[in-house]
Amino acid sequence: MKIYADNAATTRMSRAAINAMLPYMEEIYGNPSSVHSYGQKAKEALEDARVRAAKLLGCSPREITFTSGGSEADNQAIRSAAAIGARKGKKHIISTAFEHHAVLHTLDALKTEGFTVTLLDIREDGIITPEQVQAAIRPDTCLVSVMYANNEIGTIQPIPEIGKLCSESGVLLHTDAVQAFGSLPVNVETLRADLLSLSAHKFHGPKGVGLLYCRKGIPLTPVITGGAQERGKRAGTENIPGIMGMAAAMEEAAVAMEKNRAYVTKLRDRLIEGLSAIPHSILNGDAEKRLPGNVNFCFEGIEGESLLLMLDAKGIAASSGSACTAGSLDPSHVLLALGRPYELANSGLRLTINELNTAEEIDTIIAAVSESVETLRRLSPAWKDLTEGKREFLLK
Numbered sequence: 094m095k096i097y098a099d100n101a102a103t104t105r106m107s108r109a110a111i112n113a114m115l116p117y118m119e120e121i122y123g124n125p126s127s128v129h130s131y132g133q134k135a136k137e138a139l140e141d142a143r144v145r146a147a148k149l150l151g152c153s154p155r156e157i158t159f160t161s162g163g164s165e166a167d168n169q170a171i172r173s174a175a176a177i178g179a180r181k182g183k184k185h186i187i188s189t190a191f192e193h194h195a196v197l198h199t200l201d202a203l204k205t206e207g208f209t210v211t212l213l214d215i216r217e218d219g220i221i222t223p224e225q226v227q228a229a230i231r232p233d234t235c236l237v238s239v240m241y242a243n244n245e246i247g248t249i250q251p252i253p254e255i256g257k258l259c260s261e262s263g264v265l266l267h268t269d270a271v272q273a274f275g276s277l278p279v280n281v282e283t284l285r286a287d288l289l290s291l292s293a294h295k296f297h298g299p300k301g302v303g304l305l306y307c308r309k310g311i312p313l314t315p316v317i318t319g320g321a322q323e324r325g326k327r328a329g330t331e332n333i334p335g336i337m338g339m340a341a342a343m344e345e346a347a348v349a350m351e352k353n354r355a356y357v358t359k360l361r362d363r364l365i366e367g368l369s370a371i372p373h374s375i376l377n378g379d380a381e382k383r384l385p386g387n388v389n390f391c392f393e394g395i396e397g398e399s400l401l402l403m404l405d406a407k408g409i410a411a412s413s414g415s416a417c418t419a420g421s422l423d424p425s426h427v428l429l430a431l432g433r434p435y436e437l438a439n440s441g442l443r444l445t446i447n448e449l450n451t452a453e454e455i456d457t458i459i460a461a462v463s464e465s466v467e468t469l470r471r472l473s474p475a476w477k478d479l480t481e482g483k484r485e486f487l488l489k
């Protein structure tokens with residue numbers, strides 16, 4: 094049996110999303126910038142997708158820019174806010190230590206351009222408080238960027254409260270809502286976000302397409318320069334099939350959200366309960382304020398990468414953290430930010446499930462993880478030291 098439990102990395106495309114794309118590859122393949130009928134039909138579809146996406150996010154269609162995905166949307170949001178800040182002599186940005194690398198590496202680049210960045214520490218529950226943000230705001234702060242839900246540990250951040258205090262302080266708020274869409278309500282007014290990023294492939298849409306919401310009146314700086322597409326905010330021929338697939342996936346995800354959330358939360362809690370029975374293990378991130386499909390554990394005395402390989406051999410697809418850090422043996426920056434010591438941060442296992450998973454699969458995963466952890470511990474010199482009392486256990 095094959096079990097896919099890596100939905101935070103990417104999801105299977107839905108039939109509706111695939112079907113929504115096909116006509117725009119086979120028949121309506123014009124370039125939306127062309128004046129002939131082929132182009133105009135594509136242009137109509139593009140604007141229709143924008144209207145549908147805007148309706149779901151509670152904004153106006155003009156506030157949506159289609160991008161190549163979440164990374165590009167994050168880059169553009171941050172660079173645009175930074176450019177606005179720089180014009181006013183405000184070059185301080187607040188973010189968190191557990192953002193996606195699309196945010197963190199963009200901030201690193203801005204540091205070389207004279208910006209100062211404050212990365213907020215993460216408490217052990219994996220949640221940033223509005224008080225932390227408030228305390229970090231300075232007269233020269235131009236932007237706060239805090240993700241809505243974390244991609245590794247699934248914790249949900251109090252974005253509406255952070256948004257309120259940002260608007261009171263005259264600071265822009267960007268939120269990376271890539272992991273949230275389809276699992277949590279994403280309405281830009283409720284969230285009080287000025288900028289918000291989404292990526293289609295995280296909610297059963299195609300890869301290589303996403304969007305950036307930008308509140309009216311806030312000028313976006315193009316990251317990709319060239320033609321005048323997307324009202325001059327993003328050059329390049331629009332990815333019409335991708336955009337149509339994303340619009341369909343968004344609608345489907347919004348309709349099914351409540352039902353899926355209830356079902357997936359039950360599976361998640363069953364999985365958490367099962368894995369908690371493994372001795373010397375710990376759940377990373379708050380048990381309740383987390384995405385319905387996210388489970389993330391550390392198991393003392395083992396290496397996450399070995400556990401992954403063993404699970405893969407049993408047909409189970411999981412992750413040791415974000416896909417970007419997988420492949421390198423650096424421990425997850427998120428688990429380190431959470432305060433896990435290096436050797437524990439190296440033992441992380443992320444299982445991200447959704448409505449396509451079943452209770453039987455959950456039980457299979459629990460059995461496979463328990464068995465694999467036991468096997469790895471038998472082979473582990475670190476575990477030997479722990480059991481022989483040469484080193485203290487970090488986890489009960």
Ligand SMILES: *Cc1c(COP(=O)(O)O)cnc(C)c1O
Pocket residue numbers: 101102161162163164165167193195240242243244269271272292293294295301302303
């Ligand atoms: C996947 C992900 C991204 C990147 O999106 P892409 O479309 O793959 O570029 C950004 N932020 C978060 C939180 C993600 O999970």
